[in-house]
Amino acid sequence: MKKKYTYLAALVIATQLLGSCKKDLDVNPQNRILLENYYKTEADAFAALVSVYDRFGFQASGLYDKVAIMDVASDDQVAGGGSATDINDLQVVSNYSLSANVGPQGYLWNRGYSGIFRANTLLQKIDGINMDAGKKARIAAETKTLRAIFYFDLVRFFKNIPLITGIVDPNDLYNVVQAAPAEVYALIEKDLTEAIPGLPNTVVAAENGRITKGAAQALLGKVYLWEKKYQQAADQLQIVNGPTPGQANPTYGYKLIPNFGDLFKTTNKFNSESILEIVHSANSLGGWGDAGASEGNLLSIIAGPRGYAALTTTAPDYHTGYGFLSFYKSFFDLIHFDPRNKATVANLDSLKTNGIANYQNSFNNTGYFLEKFAGRVSNRTTQPSATIDLNFPHDIYEIRLADTYLLEAEALLSAGANVSAGSRAYQLLNAVRARVALNPVAVTMDNIEKERRLELAGEGHRWLDLVRWGKAASALAFKGFVAGKHEVFPIPQSELNNTKLQQNKEWGGTK
DSSP: OOSOSOOOGGGGSSOSSSTTOOTTOOOOOTTOOOGGGOOOSHHHHHHHHHHHHHHHTOOBTTTBOHHHHHHHHSSSEEEESSSTTTTHHHHHHHTTOOOSSSSTHHHHHHHHHHHHHHHHHHHHHGGGSOSOHHHHHHHHHHHHHHHHHHHHHHHHHHSSEEOOOSOOOGGGGGGOOEEOHHHHHHHHHHHHHHHGGGSOSOOOGGGTTSOOHHHHHHHHHHHHHHTTOHHHHHHHHHHHHOSSTTSOOTTTOOOOOSOGGGGGOTTOTTOTTEEEEEOOOSOOOOOGGGGGGOSSOTHHHHSSOEEEEEOSTTSOOBOOOOOEEEEOHHHHHHHTTSTTHHHHEEEHHHHHHTTSEEEEOOTTOOSEEEOTTOOBGGGSOOOTTSOGGGOOOOOEEEEEHHHHHHHHHHHHHHTTOOOSTTSHHHHHHHHHHHHTTOOOOOOOHHHHHHHHHHHSTTTTOHHHHHHHHTOHHHHHGGGTOOTTTTTSOOOOHHHHTTSSOOOOGGGTOOO
16 A cells, blocks of 8 residues: 555654754644644544555655665675666665765665654544544554554664654654663564454455555564564464465465466566565656655666667567666576576576677676566556656565465474474475475575575565574675674664764664
8 A cells, every 4th residue: 555645744744753853843834734633534544544554665765665775785686776876875785885874774764763653643543533443443453563564674774773652742852762672572562463353364455455464463473583482483474374385374365376477477466475565556646856755666667777678579678777786696696597587587698698688787787687576668657647767566575475484484493393394394495495396305494594595586585584594794794794783774873963862882882
């Protein structure tokens, strides 16, 4: 669910939390709907909910999002682009030269805290709205789940963060302090466990994109895994994955789709493997004045090959892009003979060598581009007033079933469960492999890690996995990653100025 409604300007009055903190904070009330005059009707509540979802799908005006940041931070992909400073926020993550003043951390921080502010406001106001009790409970449950998503990202990226559960008076913004990570995780768990009973098992087509019970349970399972609560993670993920791996979940209908490549077709949104996805549209009116406001998927334009030109009728119909998020040759060599290769990697090097198509080299060019979300002529917008480059319709999977299958297998292994041939963990891991006609393998961490790398490549998981496994330092040393520092992002300097927030000790602070 994205920007389908007119949002309340009042919801962003005081916050991107501290995102523009200045002593002379000026809020111009002209043409704004004041909080005390809103939250009166069911329509108000729903519009406010949409505004929270808006932050979930928020992209930076610099043409990137969370997935792009995580991709270039990993050992599988490089920033690329037109030069060493093109979309510099991605470059400095890719080569680990970011600082408190330079990098994409401001986007990550503001996305999270503006979403939290909107969620907190809605949760505080919804009890006073006269509306159907069931609809009210559902909206509150969705809002708590979204708040949990925002906090889960923030605590993983920054570790020491403010924990805010109500509306902060603008005069008190500068006095906010950080909470211990354990307190943040406790709120995440609380929000999700309270939300789950109020969410529907499934939604009708008109509600696609709204959070379901399975999505909240999958998220809770991921949270438990990050906290190393392995048995709790396995128990929660089993509810999502169903009683028999490889078969449809009888409660939620989740099932691996037969063809891996079909996951990334723009005509196949909300398929049986989708648990939670960020919705994008080809028909947004967002333009270059504020690219981040577009409903289109910005990954599609930045990941496409630069200066692409088809030379034969058999050439793929890629739309010329900006040449970012290229795969390293080492990753291409790993996936080359895997059945998921063609749907994952756009091999422009081969197309050029064989005279099928041509393209211009990117910075640090490898020739291997991200196929999963690359924009194509066949899925360009047909809206006459839409900006083509900013309006590709690929959705992004926040959580999909192959991800949760592999997470449950990992949780079971880590919990000391039986993982021998025929066990549940064995069935989970090998259901993902069977979907692409690969033979079964034993349940080991090495095999799970490799499977996640190949299955989820380019979807924003690899860096977080490496950090969670404690393997980021060794895997990313060649990119400049410093152990004991780059496992977290620096808190943006703008958030530290004139506030009580303290920089993470990994970045020279005291927190």
